[in-house]
Amino acid sequence: MKFYEKFARFLDLQSFWQAIKKEKNQIGLAKVVESIFDKPLCKGEQMSNWEKRPLRKSQQHYGALDAVCLVQLLSRMEEKARAEEHGDLVTVELFTRELIYGKKLDLPDVITDPNEKKEKDNKKDRRRR
DSSP states (O other): OOGGGGOSOOOOHHHHHHHHHTOOSOOOHHHHHHHHHSSOOOOTTTTSOSSSSSOOHHHHHHHHHHHHHHHHHHHHHHHHHHHSTTGGGOOHHHHHHHHHTTOOOOOOGGGSOHHHHHHHHHHHHHHHO
């Protein structure tokens, strides 16, 4: 999919949160929202019939809330990233730069264990020999 080539800036908030928290496992939007705001994100309409029109008010509310929370999340995530000791390695610019040119986003090493990176590098070296 090359849809992201149409956007000037694109940011995957889940990947950004993983990098901030040095989290290896991907977590959903609802868990990110809860960990930042200490409040659950309503997911009651997630599995409803979105093809049936008109949408119910509860579906419209769900869709709007799912979108508007992203703006507030980004602001809080940037604050949390700056507060972390590795905050200079986890910036919005770092996580959007490559997508501007339509390249695949590779997460920085900050989210992996340094020992794990050394092991991967050693395996690569052994394969080359």
